[in-house]
Amino acid sequence: LEGTREEVAAISKVVPSAQTQQLLGEHALEAAVKSELERAAVIHIATHGYFANDLDEDLTNDSSRGESLGPRQTSSMLAARNPLLQCGLTLAGCNCDVWVDANGLPVDGGQDGYLSAEEIMGMDLGKARLVVLSACETGLGNIGSGEGVFGLQRALHISGVKSTIASGWKVDDRATQQLMTEMYRRMFADKLTPADxxxxxxxxxxxxxxxxxxxxxxxxxxxxxxYYWAAFSLSGAF
Structure with a gap:
């Protein structure tokens, strides 16, 4: 994603380096990300978020932090009739037609570069006190009658995450970088709660x-x- 390397670099200057582990670019494979997620206390994810509400947009477009799935991915998800399969995060390798491992052998669908809300719900993220989804529309989901919103934030809380920060619309890249850097500075230097x-x-x-x-x-x-500052909101423990 355009701008995310700069965002990570800026955040790393205000967060103690001994406490961080970065997965950038081709290193952000699904297996590696899942492994780190289950060990981390604070998780910052800057990638495409998807919500299957528009079949015509191209997920591989780098111009936005939020995209809708292409027809191939969406059709299989909608067939499952599971709202938690209709939203998630894209990781390294998600735009490959065929997924193979280091030996050139096909990998299973659980390592295809798409980390769905359903997959997240099945993980053990009890060590995480905060997950920040620095992407577009990561707070969206399907509304179930009497059930609330089925989406990424719901899945993260079910998996054990104490607090999540997600966006309600497509965000500006530069404003988000400034917002996130300032938020982490306030958390680590000023010892404020995530909400404050x-x-x-x-x-x-x-x-x-x-x-x-x-x-x-x-x-x-x-x-x-x-538009520049109000997209992100916190849910969970304040």
């Missing part, structure tokens, strides 16, 4: 983000529109 850190970061982006430069500027006289 997110709130403080949103206020700073509201007051100082310049859409023209993509930077925070204390001299910025015009508040940034909600």
């Amino acid at each position: 850190a997110l709130h403080a970061a949103q206020l700073r982006v509201l007051r100082q983000f310049n859409p023209q430069t993509g930077q925070l500027d204390e001299r910025n006289a015009k508040p940034a529109p909600p």
Whole structure:
């Protein structure tokens, strides 16, 4: 994803390096990601989020952090009649027509680069106190009568995650980088709770983000529109 390497680099400057493990690019394979997820206390995921509500968009388009699945992936998911199969995260190798391992042998569907909400629900993420989904529309899902929203956040909480932060619409890449960096700085340097850190970061982006430069500027006289700072919300333990 365009901008995510810069986002990770900026966040790493405000988070103690001894406590971090990064999986970037081709290293973010599904098996590796699953393994790290079950060991981490704070998880930051910056990748495409998908929600199967539009069959015409191309998942491999790098211009946005949120895409809809292509017809091949979506048709099989919809056939399953499971709302937790209709949303998830894309990882390295997701845009390959045939998935093979290091020896060139086909891999099973559980390692195809698509980490669905249903797969997440079956994991043990009890060590994670916070998962941040720095992607578009990761807070969306299907609404079940009397059941609430079936989506990524629900799956993460069922798997044991204490708190999640996800977005409600397609986010601006540069504003998200600034927001996330400020949020982690507030969490680790100022010892704020995730909810308070997110709130403080949103206020700073509201007051100082310049859409023209993509930077925070204390001299910025015009508040940034909600599109740039209000997409992310926290659920779970505050």
